[in-house]
Amino acid sequence: MHTFRILVVDDETDFLETIVNRLNKRKLDAKGVTSGEAAIDVLKEELYDVVLLDIKMPGGMDGIETLREIKRIQPLVEVLLLTGHASVETSIEGMKQGAFDYLLKPMKFEDLLVKMAQAFEKKATHDKKIRDAKIQELIRYPSRVFEQEKK
Amino acid sequence: MKRTLYKNLKLKLISITLAMSIGPLILLGGGIYYQFGKLYKERIEDQIRHMARSQSNAVDVFLRERTTILAMIVETHTFESLKDQDNLSRLFRLINRRAEGLGLVDLGVIDDQGRQLAYAGPYSLKGLNYYQQPWFDEAMRRGKYISDVYMGFRQVPHFIIAVKGETGNSSWILRATIDSDIFNRLVRSAQVGTSGDGFIVNRQGVFQTSPRFDGVILGDSKIDTQKFGEGTTVIEKKVPGSDTRYIGGSWLKDGDWVMVISQIAGQEKGWLVRARNTEILIIAIGCLVICSAIVLISHILVRHLEQTDKEMNELNSQLIQQDKLAALGKMAAGIAHEINNPLAVIGEKAGWMEDLLAEEEFRNSVNYQEFAASIAKIEEHVDRARKITHSMLGFARRMEPRLDDVEINRVLDQTIDIMANHARINDIEIRKHFTDRLPVIASDQSQLQQVFMNLINNAIDAIGSNGTIDITTQLDKDSINIIIRDDGPGIPEAIKKKIFDPFFTTKQSGKGTGLGLSISYSIIEKMGGRITVESSEGKGTAFVVSLPVVLPEKK
Ligand SMILES: Nc1ncnc2c1ncn2[C@@H]1O[C@H](COP(=O)(O)OP(=O)(O)OP(=O)(O)O)[C@@H](O)[C@H]1O
Numbered sequence: 150m151h152t153f154r155i156l157v158v159d160d161e162t163d164f165l166e167t168i169v170n171r172l173n174k175r176k177l178d179a180k181g182v183t184s185g186e187a188a189i190d191v192l193k194e195e196l197y198d199v200v201l202l203d204i205k206m207p208g209g210m211d212g213i214e215t216l217r218e219i220k221r222i223q224p225l226v227e228v229l230l231l232t233g234h235a236s237v238e239t240s241i242e243g244m245k246q247g248a249f250d251y252l253l254k255p256m257k258f259e260d261l262l263v264k265m266a267q268a269f270e271k272k273a274t275h276d277k278k279i280r281d282a283k284i285q286e287l288i289r290y291p292s293r294v295f296e297q298e299k300k
Numbered sequence: 301m302k303r304t305l306y307k308n309l310k311l312k313l314i315s316i317t318l319a320m321s322i323g324p325l326i327l328l329g330g331g332i333y334y335q336f337g338k339l340y341k342e343r344i345e346d347q348i349r350h351m352a353r354s355q356s357n358a359v360d361v362f363l364r365e366r367t368t369i370l371a372m373i374v375e376t377h378t379f380e381s382l383k384d385q386d387n388l389s390r391l392f393r394l395i396n397r398r399a400e401g402l403g404l405v406d407l408g409v410i411d412d413q414g415r416q417l418a419y420a421g422p423y424s425l426k427g428l429n430y431y432q433q434p435w436f437d438e439a440m441r442r443g444k445y446i447s448d449v450y451m452g453f454r455q456v457p458h459f460i461i462a463v464k465g466e467t468g469n470s471s472w473i474l475r476a477t478i479d480s481d482i483f484n485r486l487v488r489s490a491q492v493g494t495s496g497d498g499f500i501v502n503r504q505g506v507f508q509t510s511p512r513f514d515g516v517i518l519g520d521s522k523i524d525t526q527k528f529g530e531g532t533t534v535i536e537k538k539v540p541g542s543d544t545r546y547i548g549g550s551w552l553k554d555g556d557w558v559m560v561i562s563q564i565a566g567q568e569k570g571w572l573v574r575a576r577n578t579e580i581l582i583i584a585i586g587c588l589v590i591c592s593a594i595v596l597i598s599h600i601l602v603r604h605l606e607q608t609d610k611e612m613n614e615l616n617s618q619l620i621q622q623d624k625l626a627a628l629g630k631m632a633a634g635i636a637h638e639i640n641n642p643l644a645v646i647g648e649k650a651g652w653m654e655d656l657l658a659e660e661e662f663r664n665s666v667n668y669q670e671f672a673a674s675i676a677k678i679e680e681h682v683d684r685a686r687k688i689t690h691s692m693l694g695f696a697r698r699m700e701p702r703l704d705d706v707e708i709n710r711v712l713d714q715t716i717d718i719m720a721n722h723a724r725i726n727d728i729e730i731r732k733h734f735t736d737r738l739p740v741i742a743s744d745q746s747q748l749q750q751v752f753m754n755l756i757n758n759a760i761d762a763i764g765s766n767g768t769i770d771i772t773t774q775l776d777k778d779s780i781n782i783i784i785r786d787d788g789p790g791i792p793e794a795i796k797k798k799i800f801d802p803f804f805t806t807k808q809s810g811k812g813t814g815l816g817l818s819i820s821y822s823i824i825e826k827m828g829g830r831i832t833v834e835s836s837e838g839k840g841t842a843f844v845v846s847l848p849v850v851l852p853e854k855k
């Protein structure tokens with residue numbers, strides 16, 4: 150089983166670094182970026198399981214927009230929203246856009262871990278379903294799958 | 301304090317309007333009565349004066365008539381013929397036959413020595429000598445004389461008229477006795493009503509006629525005749541304890557006698573008294589009507605004022621509360637946002653330090669314990685600050701309540717389940733008294749849960765340990781009431797007003813944020829409901845949440 154990969158997006162570098170460090174210390178593969186644009190760039194290149202996204206980032210891409218973009222690029226990634234503001238509407242909007250859950254800053258690290266574990270689990274079952282589906286498909290229509298891979 | 305203010309206002313209002321309306325009324329009544337009285341007094345005086353004058357005139361005429369008749373006899377007859385007893389008797393008979401009303405009792409002829417030479421009348425007075433009598437002298441000097449009334453031999457009051465005649469050098473006198481009963485008849489016409497009296501007195505105040513009251517003819521009238529001036533005068537005599545007597549006097553008989561007319565004003569004034577009583581009655585009724593109207597109007601006015609004042613105050617305090625909450629909401633959102641980010645960094649940094657501290661190398665360091673404790677403290681306090689900011693954010697949420705289909709009893713069940721453990725640890729029993737008639741309403745389940753949680757938490761905190769919390773649901777006309785009652789210490793009157801204020805708490809710092817009730821208040825308010833509190837110190841507290849029954853739309 151592969152280790153879960155986490156991308157943390159926050160413009161507060163102190164926070165970002167610490168979170169990444171703490172996650173890494175727990176043997177999780179975490180990486181941090183400081184803007185929505187950077188996150189999109191990274192996600193275009195690499196696959197991630199969970200994105201921890203701060204949705205009140207000044208300047209640049211609005212949190213919800215970033216979320217929408219992320220979901221477009223990697224529909225299967227689970228996004229956990231982080232917010233320091235009372236933007237529950239935004240959070241709910243985020244949920245509608247497919248975010249997994251949201252956390253109010255400052256959060257308890259334990260809560261973050263719990264939410265993350267749930268996200269992983271969902272991702273894992275999802276992945277498994279897809280894998281099973283792919284295997285099924287492979288068994289039934291091997292040629293179609295290979296053709297798709299080629300493209 | 302307010303009470304007395306309104307009371308004073310009412311009293312002032314009543315007294316001023318009373319003074320302004322009843323004062324003039326009474327003044328007017330008094331004025332009218334006074335004018336009436338004056339008019340009436342004048343009238344009575346006029347009447348008395350008139351009567352006295354006409355009566356005295358009548359008496360004067362009566363006297364003059366008789367004197368003239370005697371004078372005529374003296375002028376037309378000679379002394380010689382009159383001193384003849386037969387002639388005189390004939391004359392006497394003649395006069396009495398012709399003029400009965402004269403009241404002539406007898407006739408006598410007296411010479412200048414006072415001897416009665418001839419006498420016609422019922423007595424045998426012939427030969428009597430009048431020389432010593434004072435009237436004889438006077439008649440001789442003045443030519444005529446009219447006496448006061450006196451009792452004659454017959455015990456009949458009468459008086460004398462004497463007229464002097466002269467024949468050559470010698471003088472003589474024709475004397476007549478007149479029955480004075482004729483005066484009584486005259487004055488009787490003045491004895492009107494129940495109190496009117498009329499009589500004649502002489503200068504010394506001796507009755508010349510029979511008065512109707514208080515006295516007999518020739519008795520002392522006790523009237524000071526000096527009081528009557530020239531002509532006809534009316535004097536007032538106040539009798540203590542009864543009505544005023546008006547006494548009018550008119551001189552007659554060249555100032556020898558006074559015709560006295562007296563009347564008690566009070567009795568004659570009967571109609572005036574009646575008029576006065578009617579007036580007083582009318583004024584009294586007027587006053588009564590005015591009084592009650594004023595009292596009623598003042599009462600209504602002041603009560604109205606009080607009511608509006610109260611409503612205004614209530615409205616004001618509600619508006620203030622709302623304003624406070626709204627302003628606080630905005631501020632809270634700002635502050636919370638600014639604080640949350642640095643707080644998050646602090647929290648995570650501390651967490652990172654804790655993570656690192658778990659490593660071998662630190663574990664053996666001298667101050668490991670100190671570090672670990674400090675970090676724990678930092679985390680604890682970040683946690684505390686987080687609770688505050690999160691509450692503030694929850695408070696600032698301007699989100700419209702989401703409308704779920706809510707069963708209040710179920711929401712309470714869930715909330716109680718969550719709290720049950722906490723309560724049990726503290727020996728607190730939570731009892732439910734739910735009605736099963738509650739309709740499903742459209743409301744926000746999670747916000748309601750937050751409110752109930754706050755209230756139950758407060759109740760548990762208030763009780764401390766060992767007690768009961770009763771949770772009741774009721775269906776009112778158009779609202780659902782949820783009552784959360786504890787048997788804790790209650791809320792002191794002094795702080796009752798403040799408990800809904802943000803950040804008001806009596807709990808130890810770190811234990812309570814003071815936001816619970818203010819958040820609950822604004823949540824329920826936004827739903828169109830109310831939270832009220834009833835508390836008596838030492839007995840417990842009941843918070844009543846009442847929610848409007850808003851039925852979910854049919855889907
Ligand atoms: N059931 C109760 N009995 C007695 N006092 C109460 C009760 N409920 C509230 N209070 C008083 O009202 C104050 C304010 O309550 P509120 O819920 O707003 O804040 P808190 O309970 O002190 O703090 P927090 O809710 O954040 O823990 C309390 O500190 C307490 O003094």
Ligand SMILES: [Mg+2]
Pocket residue numbers: 754757758812816817
């Ligand atoms: Mg509370």
